[in-house]
Amino acid sequence: MSGDHDGVRRSYDTVAEEYRSRLADELIHKPLDRALLAALVEEAGSAATVADLGCGPGHVTAWLAGRGVRAVGIDLSPGMVAVARRSCPQAEFRAGDLLRLPAADGEFGAAVALYSLIHLHPDELPAAGVELRRVLRPGAPLLVAVHLGDEVRHLDEWWGHPVDVDFHFFAAETVVAALTDVGFAVEARLERVSYPQEVATRRLYLLVRNAG
Template sequence: MSEPSFLDTTREAYDAVAAEYAEHFRGELDRKPQDRAILGAFAELVRADGPVLDVGCGPGQAMAHLRRRGVAVFGLDLSPGMVDVARWANPGVRIDVGSMTALDRPDGALGGLVAWYSIIHIPPEELPGVFAEFHRVLVPRGHLLLAFQVGDDPLHLDEAFGHAVDLDFRRLRPDRVADLLADAGFDVLARTVREPVGAETVEQAFLVARKRST
């Protein structure tokens, strides 16, 4: 069965820009204390609960930050080029090629899951299925952290870092995402929205949710 076209175009775009993307965003968390605080709080929640998966890990900044806080986290990304960059930046850490739409993990295998600016490439109609997949792989009361840009209108790029791409960024409303998580069997524990920092042009949202035990 062929995969959805949005996966093809997203993979091709990140394969094309992987090296430049990683260099451009190197040290990004150093400039964002609120983001570091959110990741730190998530680390406190998941540290003792088993392995944590960073889906759509990119070059691995969030994953590295969690590991420095004692979290047993490994990575997954759709783009083989981005996985190569992440493995170079995070030696000895397991980082696989794969899609969040069909996670290659057994039911209840993960203590936590983080999607740090990766659901932004999922069409809205596909999000319920993605959140159901997140729910499937988490242990009861396992925790989920989402980060995404706030808004209603998608952003489309035809060019990035000097490369031709076909890439859509779906901005989302926190209340809508919270509703979808609730429908998928999660309780939303916290939601944070902060103002843009640096080159950002819209608000940024962070949701922490817990899988219901029943």
């Protein structure tokens, strides 16, 4: 694991409790996100195991579990995983890196990666695509969300806590290529502006399918 990932892990460990208190209910204010997640669950089917990759405090994992699927949250930060386990005992949570996911080949029938790829360097996106495809069954859907742009925003302070974390913004074609080049097929692609309570960025959503 790279030093950059170590910094991300420590940063999210530091803000885990604050993150949960501030953002645990954010889906209430995100109708488009809920609609896309519902579409993913419907495509996967109620018998599927759905992974929430970069699950944070587990609020999206809990939403998925509430729709009747078996939900598994995975996050780089053990602090976030501890918060998620306490907040959402009906789901399973694991600590792990997006480039080395703690999951068996083809374990998941669907997955979401909402704003988790943004902590990877652009050069790491292809390897992440390979790993995402490895843990998904053939034909399984994947929902990805990232911030659009070409900048890197660095935080050394977050909600009053010292951190060391970069947020990478990506061009849409960069993310599309990283996924399609390793065997995903794009089913839907859309952009939206930020909601009033969010950081002001333009966001990309990709619904892709493991074509293998």
